[in-house]
Amino acid sequence: MIEFKDVTKTFNAKQGAVHAVQDVNLKIEDGHIYGIVGYSGAGKSTLVRMLNGLETPTSGSVNIDGVEISALSGAPLREQRHKIGMIFQHFNLLWSRTVLENIMFPLEIAGQSKADAKKKAEHLADLVGLAGRETAYPSELSGGQKQRVGIARALANDPQILLSDEATSALDPQTTDEVLDLLLSINEKLHLTIVLITHEMHVIRKIADHVAVMEAGKIVEQGPVLEVFKRPKQAVTKRFVNEEVTPSLNDTTVVVDQLLEKYPNGTIVQLTFHGDQAKLPIVSEMLKQYPLDLNIIEGGIHQTQEGAIGSLYIQLTGDQDQISGALGYLKKMRVEAEVLNRE
């Protein structure tokens, strides 16, 4: 288990003290994929780098399985670092080494024999889907392949924890998803804890089970991903969630305005689903019971690690009583239904 206790980090810059991390308390259970999300400068990178001693807290303590990492230095710290893998936004591979030699690098550092290291590296190359590319140099690989090398390298010393520092931020959307799938399968296969920092809510939704939202060095909100998605309390969390759940909210507003004008008789309703309801055929059941015409304006349902979440804008036309009945049915099924009124 990872534990941050009252952790604060202050940098002394020329302009004065910079509070990169302030009073952070955080527990991360073994085997979890814990996402830390925030805009750049929120302090998430500094926080994560305390886990392998690349940064030391100004006050407070950082513990991994009862060992106070923040108090270690020299050989004991290096020993701990062998057990913590890290992947980076810009991969940080050695260009002078082949794929296989890059994966062997941490094994050499840990003092393994060349033969053992080679065998292990071949296995890892296979695990991350790079079989057949072992003799290629990083410059001959695509971004996604480079990150696969980064992941294999991070796994070389059988770490208990994998740190991911914006590992998908330099990749295109499709490659991002492939790399995230790989991380998810590694988490399941090897039961290691993954701590990932990102500014993309998409990454959190896709693989994290817990999330902490950081702003100005503080954790402003934390909990299971779905909880935070469902009822975002802080403004910054709402911004992240909105970005993700209704990616084109502004467009939708325009469409809704147009539809309100175009169909004066219709009723425009915004439905919000969290979790289990999104799996049920609620809308189709509603139409069977209340014969109405339904026009879908805009919508998005996302799968998270703990269930689905999303919103749907629909236009209902027909008898006013039937519409009232339908809205009552939705309420009964615990779908949030908000009727958008004309101004």
Add this chain to the structure above:
Amino acid sequence: MNDQGIGSYFQFSNVDWGNMATSTWETIWLTLVSMVVVAILGIALGLLLFETTDSQNVLAKVLNWIVSLFVNVFRSIPFIILIVLLLPITKNLVGTIIGPRAALPSLIISAAPFYARMVELAFHELDHGVIEAAESMGATRWQIVRKVLLPESMPALVSGITVTTISLIGYTAMAGAIGAGGLGNLAYQDGFQSNNNAVTLVATVIIVIIVFIFQFIGDLAVRHIDKRA
């Protein structure tokens, strides 16, 4: 008597080819020996400069200051003055102030600081993220030097030593003029002082060829090592 016009360049009958071969060999020997020593010393000093830059440690700061001063001072002294300045030290160190061996101390002392700066620059130009990645894996400083700094900056180190070696060839000729042997010595004594322009021309051509060969080998090595493209 020798013709003093342009035609004098081509009176190859005046060239003592045995002497020419000996002098060529002396130049190559001087260049190679000083190159090896300069490479080792330059990398060591460059590493010392790199590792002590921006350090919080007082000892490291002092060391950085001393090495920087040494490097800057010896880089600014014109070579011809350095040789004369170092004559007593050379006499002590090598036992003589004449011949190729006597030229070595001044060649090395003038070129090593020059190369050390190049080495330091090469290390600074490495992506800091790669060094940090090695640190995150628990690498020691020495492992980082051996497995990251040196191999990752190798193309810059090799092209740096190529440039340094070529200026070393120039210095050997200058050292030759005051008695260190080699092609510079030959061109000065047998060429200039004996009014034998053909000797000067031949010595020049051979030096140009040696420079070209070193440049070619250096370029070839860089192209072979560099896997970034």
